[in-house]
Amino acid sequence: MSLNYFELFGLEPIFNIELAALESNFRKIQSESHPDRFVTAPAAEKLSAMQQATLANEAYLSLKNPANRAKYLLELQGITAISETNTAMPTDFLMQQMEWREATEDAVSAKDITALDSLLAEIRVEAKSLQDSLTSLLDVQKDYTAATDATRKLIFIDKVSEDINRAIEQIDI
Amino acid sequence: MAYSDKVLDHYENPRNVGTLDKNDPNVGTGMVGAPACGDVMKLMIKVNDSGIIEDAKFKTYGCGSAIASSSLVTEWLKGRTIEEAYAIKNSEIAEELALPPVKIHCSVLAEDAIKAAVADIKAKQAAKVTA
Secondary structure: OOOOHHHHOOOOOOOOOOHHHHHHHHHHHHHHOOHHHHOOOOHHHHHHHHHHHHHHHHHHHHHHOHHHHHHHHHHHOOOOOOOOOOOOOOHHHHHHHHHHHHHHHHHHHOOOHHHHHHHHHHHHHHHHHHHHHHHHHHHHHOOHHHHHHHHHHHHHHHHHHHHHHHHHHHHHO | OOOOHHHHHHHHOOOOEOOOOOOOOOEEEEEEEEOOOOEEEEEEEEEOOOOEEEEEEEEEEOOHHHHHHHHHHHHHHOOOEHHHHHOOOHHHHHHHHOOOHHHHHHHHHHHHHHHHHHHHHHHHHHHHHHO
């Protein structure tokens, strides 16, 4: 039987994980499965070490990012948070997204990095509050419906942050 | 990934970008979003008393296919009844724009935006009747 991502790193399957433990267990598996250690090993062992390293990478990336971690926890409950055919989001949330997008556009055309930074700060506050509610929804209340909504919002917010960060980099060059 | 000529055309010269007066009782607004790609789409339609769409505007933040899908539907919507608008399928949009399978969800977004805008105008009309 294959291990889920949390089991792989010896972690409890919760949202509010200890990032330091994730980090150190990931490094441990990485070094144990490093190709240098299998130079003279039989082909089958080499292959299995490589598979282990790939799995650890995938698992680490899924658990490190809060939005991905919430999405994965929901998957373990048999819930698909992100489906391409589900486009319904609360209107006020989408309005906010539009406003952030418009503000980003204005700031980019004005090459206003200060405005972009303050937008990012505002978005981070929102992301933090969603993460706090996810801790309570997933780890305490086990309210997976509300957690799915919060996860969808967090993924949205991640995208906006990425776009703003990219815009800042481009202006900076 | 290569975009089709039609997508490029709509992307480079989007039709009907903008907004209508959201407080106008004859204007319906549809807002939808796709968490998978972070796209947000706002579609507004202005309907006359015979239920025919006179004007349509959109604002979309997203990839070229999402912009092209919304631009295309604003062209299609004008002159149609809200029932005809509601019947538009994402597959028609995808086919017209020759969207590749990975971009089909952009046409889903456009179809859902139409449905949301029609639902909004119907709710406004129902409110007018009871008022």
